[in-house]
Amino acid sequence: MTIQVDIVTPERMLFSDEVDMVTLPGSDGQMGIMAGHAPLLSTLDIGEIMLHRGNEVEYIAVGGGVVEVRPDKVNVLADVAEYAEEIDIERAEAALQRAKESLASNIPAERRPVMAAALRRSSLRLKVARHRRRRRERPSFDGG
């Protein structure tokens, strides 16, 4: 049994296909959803979406949003989302560095949550991007 998953952001349709299971960063904790799940509306945290198909897993970084689950369909309305393959590692590292530095320095109190969110976003990006590397290495490994 597979379940249809649509991931949309305001800018584009990121993903629309059937998967065996999808793991989402719900605001009340990580949740795995398979076909036949009870109808659910939940907010999403900054985190990673995992799309399981057979033995393959696809990773998507998501920066918050909402998910609507029906027994046969999952609609993810993400604020921002990108594939692990699309992540610019250098930029994410630079952003992480910047966020760390400004949090360590004396920044105005109202800027703190902004920088803290930036810190979480960039460290998530790096975490998701690492999956891409691992996945790339695997085929040659299996072949040997």
Next chain:
Amino acid sequence: MANTREIRRRIRSVKNISQVTKAMEAVSAAKMRKAQSLVTSTRPYAQHASEVLSYIARLPSIDSELDALIQIRPTKRVGILLVTADRGLAGGFTSNVLRLTASFMREKRAEGLEVEVVTVGRKGRDWLLRYDPVVRAEFMNMPDSPTTYDVSPIARVLIDDYLQGVFDEIYVIYTQFVNTIKQEPVVEKLLPIEPVEPSIAMAPDYIFEPSPEAVFDRVLYGFTEVQVLQALIESIASEHSARMVAMRNATDAALDLIDSLTLTYNKARQEGITNELMDIIGGTVALE
């Protein structure tokens, strides 16, 4: 008759103008194609978001504070989000959207309502400051392909103003992109959201995590954002196609002018030669 050197100089300068307008046309054409491809990209999100919003709005268990976001309250103050371009030279693009804005503002004031405007783009801001300074906030220098990152401050201002009762109704005025040669300024209501009939695909009963209010809040924000984004993208696509057409017309006009100037120039040149010949002939006749 005009002297030939003068005409030659004019031909040269008009030729230069035609080269510039031609280059601008090419640039606008490229930017327009890019913006055009973005026009439909926000649709899936807007569709889903408006369905979810309408669904939650109809839930009987929703508390009264949320109601305020979707239910009509007595209107005293109207907010307008006016989307224009930063630059001119785009034919009637700016004046068309401003004319609509002016008449919309008159209309609302005639009903005894107060009006304030949040502007996107330098042109709308300049116009307001000159004729009717009711600017609540201004945003400028939007990129050619805006993202949610660029529009989220705008959406935040609007939603905050709405929730705090600064505005009872918010409209967006922008230029809708119909096709390359047709763009139409339109007024659309942004807030309060008018619930649409959710498609039958929505399940009858949902579990909410963490609460209906939290989900609603999130979707409402995203939905407003995507509507602002859509207005911006449409406006950008319209701006570039308006400029492209305006520049093409300018190039054509310049080429016509070159033709007629060349004709005048040749006539003047011929006349000069004829006059010279007549002088010579007149001279020889006088000598005989």
